[in-house]
Amino acid sequence: MARPKKETPQEPLEKQLWSAADKLRKNLDAADYKHVVLGLIFLKYISDSFESLRAQLLEGKGEFEGADPEDRDEYKAKNVFFVPRAARWNWLRDNARKPDIGVLVDAAMDALEKDNPALKGVLPKVYARDNLDPATLGALIDLVSGIALGDAKARSADVLGHVFEYFLGEFALAEGKKGGQFYTPRSIVELLVAMLEPFKGRVMDPCCGSGGMFVQSEKFVREHRGRIRDISIYGQESNQTTWRLAKMNLAIRGIESSQVKWNNEGSFLKDALKDVRADYILANPPFNDSDWSGDQLRKDARWQYGAPPAGSANFAWLQH
Numbered sequence: 001m002a003r004p005k006k007e008t009p010q011e012p013l014e015k016q017l018w019s020a021a022d023k024l025r026k027n028l029d030a031a032d033y034k035h036v037v038l039g040l041i042f043l044k045y046i047s048d049s050f051e052s053l054r055a056q057l058l059e060g061k062g063e064f065e066g067a068d069p070e071d072r073d074e075y076k077a078k079n080v081f082f083v084p085r086a087a088r089w090n091w092l093r094d095n096a097r098k099p100d101i102g103v104l105v106d107a108a109m110d111a112l113e114k115d116n117p118a119l120k121g122v123l124p125k126v127y128a129r130d131n132l133d134p135a136t137l138g139a140l141i142d143l144v145s146g147i148a149l150g151d152a153k154a155r156s157a158d159v160l161g162h163v164f165e166y167f168l169g170e171f172a173l174a175e176g177k178k179g180g181q182f183y184t185p186r187s188i189v190e191l192l193v194a195m196l197e198p199f200k201g202r203v204m205d206p207c208c209g210s211g212g213m214f215v216q217s218e219k220f221v222r223e224h225r226g227r228i229r230d231i232s233i234y235g236q237e238s239n240q241t242t243w244r245l246a247k248m249n250l251a252i253r254g255i256e257s258s259q260v261k262w263n264n265e266g267s268f269l270k271d272a273l274k275d276v277r278a279d280y281i282l283a284n285p286p287f288n289d290s291d292w293s294g295d296q297l298r299k300d301a302r303w304q305y306g307a308p309p310a311g312s313a314n315f316a317w318l319q320h
Helices: 013-023 030-059 072-077 089-094 101-115 134-145 153-181 186-196 212-223 240-251 314-319
Strands: 201-205 231-237 260-262
Touching: 013 134, 013 153, 030 072, 030 089, 030 101, 030 134, 030 153, 030 240, 089 101, 089 134, 101 134, 153 212, 153 240, 186 212, 201 212, 212 231, 212 240, 231 240, 240 260
Parallel strands: 201 231, 231 260
Antiparallel strands: none
């Protein structure tokens, strides 16, 4: 009697996608490649959300009776980004194998920023560069097209948000030590949030990286059946490319991020949130940072428990 074959457990979707995407990386460094891939996932998310609402507007039933599916205010009222025709995923997918697909994706990012002021200066325009060949980009678009199939906005946002978060972690691992500049391991973030329980009030991260603390805070509130509107987030990040990742990461979760600032001078020299009185401060600061302008801040009023050593920012972060 033949023995039944053991079924090989299928890898989770996010791992399958990562393996496929990583094979397409070729000569691109992980630091550059992450903006290419994460930008496409973000574009797919907002396009899915837009198309889901647009279908309801076209149907015109109930509260949408007589609505214009091309009226930007209809989308704004539902906290959905308006996606112009040149940036809609279906259109890009249909043109994915054209030699100028990189130019088309960059143009899509530009069009999105023009129609949505909250995204101004946030989206990557890296798709027409010489180091990303059109065939690779087309294959990536095909890959991302398979994520979050279905027309339910909530399901799409949840799946795409999970994939976005997973990819952030994998890119951090691929970049090694430098990855810590934009990503804190999920286990650490979950522990900090579980300890502080940011259930209601103002949550601040003075070195917010890609926004993981805020995403986990939102998850904590939802899991404990709280109200998302009861918390507001405040953050700052000195690295502009990391700040862009944070803005996309929060947008894909539907988290209001107008108070997450890009602060190129850094928190110590120019506190962009000095007037904010926070209820919770969640942070994983850059430990042992020696280049923190300590010599310029020897007599700063923040050092109530003594001036931190110039060669390490650890005690400066605690008092800041």
